[in-house]
Amino acid sequence: MTVVDVHAHVFPSISRAESRILHAEDGPWLREDDAGAGMMMSGSAEYRPVAAALWDPQVRLNEMDRQGVDIQVVSSTPLMFGYAADPGRAAEWCELVNDRILKMCATAPDRLVPLCQVPLQDTELACEEVSRAMANGHAGVHIGNHVGDRGLDDGRIREFLTHCAHENAAVFVHPWDMLARERMPRYMLPWLVGMAAETQLTILGLILSGAFEQLPTSLRLCFAHGGGSFPYLLGRADNAWHRRDLVREDSPKPPSAYLDRFHLDSAVFDPGAFRLLTDVMGPERIMLGTDYPFPLGEQEHGALVRQSHLTPAERDLVLGKNALRFFGIEGLATA
Template sequence: MRRTAPGQGLTPVTGAIDVHTHYVPRGWPDLGTAAGGGDRWPWLRVTSERDAMIMVGSEEFRRIGADCWSGELRLAEMDRTGVAIQVVSPTPVFFCYDRPPEQAVRVARIFNDLALEICAADPSRLLPFCQVPLQDPDAARAELDRCLAAGHRGVEIGNHVGDRDLDDDGIVAFLQHCAERDVPVFVHPWDMPTSPRLGRWMAQWLTGMPAETHLSILAMILGGAFDRLPPSLRICFAHGGGSFAFWLGRMENAWHRRPDVVGTSSRPPSEYLDRFYVDSVVFDHHALRLLVDVVGVDRVMLGSDYPYPLGEHPAGQVIRENPLLVADERDALLAGNARTFLGLG
């Protein structure tokens, strides 16, 4: 765990880079027809020029606005909030990991091509990340390569495929391909467990998402994925890494005291902190200070979850106004670390 001293200055930093935003196109072909059958496909119920509802079959999933599909609106908001660059990633409801691979490929191609249209408003500032059919490593590699050739700058993946975590051999093979292509990977939680207890107070999002992200980092460490992957892999976990930073000491204690049951990693969890990044969307000054102290000031990047209501508005506020960070730390979190992660120099 790496601690740095807090400071007093609150000099604002412009030209920030937001590595965690999402898009939704304003429309797409009927997926049941395009993908080759099945039911409960996502579709968009457009209610006005500026509002729509994502539907999954007959059920309402999420209300969205034009900032999801309008590159021009995104750029205007970025100008207002001092954001120079956004990483524009899929909304996980479209991953389709539970579908047959050939259907997931068709869906990925549709949304990846539409993402390029949204980002065409300014490709130097809106950097598209693609989605891939992660349930089929060969198909995932092929779609990634197609997207890179078309202009995508990275890939967003979900944190699991059914019961397969990120230490699964097939997923590790895909991440190896990303490392070989020098492609940044953004990991987003999705498909959280449901139960009557989690159905209240948005508990799926308030407890399930942090737990899923924590579990995915755990799988990479204790499942030995980082030991099998090259250090050159650039991978970032959303939502501040979930609850990982707070419970690293518990993992460390378990690794040393119960090595017979805790994972297959060659080293204790604290020795893998230089293998991944996390975003900053933790909403609290003290939580962000803890995150920086645990994973390192060079491993945290601005993320806002724009444009969704549970995201940070304005982007980067918890970094810019944080009295527990010094100016150099704010610079690193707002842009410097993201430039390294994205390979921008």
């Protein structure tokens, strides 16, 4: 059984000077300290302490071996997106980041599968970069769930998603720049509350706007963190669609009719929540995700799935088979 983790972040070695490609003052870069420690930086400000697994592929591979993970699908840390920057600078930045991630993954191409990032604030540049990255060996693209006040249902972003479908690029969607941060100043509440709300907002936005009626059915979308609050509140959304024409004015079918248009990862951390997730989506639409290597991620990789109510065959789907198919990497499966 090949175990594939689809939600694993990297921050490749990028210097302060290189960060100025994106922004002269507060571009993101990596300060590598002693003994495998480091700091994610935003200009001269310290953003978050990190360890070498975030940028050192050999440390990562050793940890994967310890955790029993065969393959990681790796994506940049959302701090690196650069959506607020000038589009031209963001395009140059994304090219640097993507090439650096590709170099990391080249250390073990049978185990580290790269996703690119794009300057999503500019549709043409984003399409150009995802095409370039896919030609160079990336398996798909990692995007934030919104650009400013534009969600994935925005017409220009839908154009980009359509282009991804035509390029056969899988799309992994991660929440970021969380709403109402001013009301959540403490206790990491933007991560605990805001991320879940952002993902639900994005999924329902795609459904209720009618975007899924226009996007190609070949588009492969996966949302992080078990879909946030979406699975738990799907019944509320369905009830609203049936009872209020304001809810259903642009969506010809209730929200539950669109569950076959996307996947979710398994990062929910609780057996009851995981049971609900599988009840709502079905095990064929869920992939192992750990949020590695950050402290809020799953510390014993795949334990929630392995110890769950699923049958052995269903566990195999979630632990690896779904991901091998979703990212088109069946050739990397172990015997």
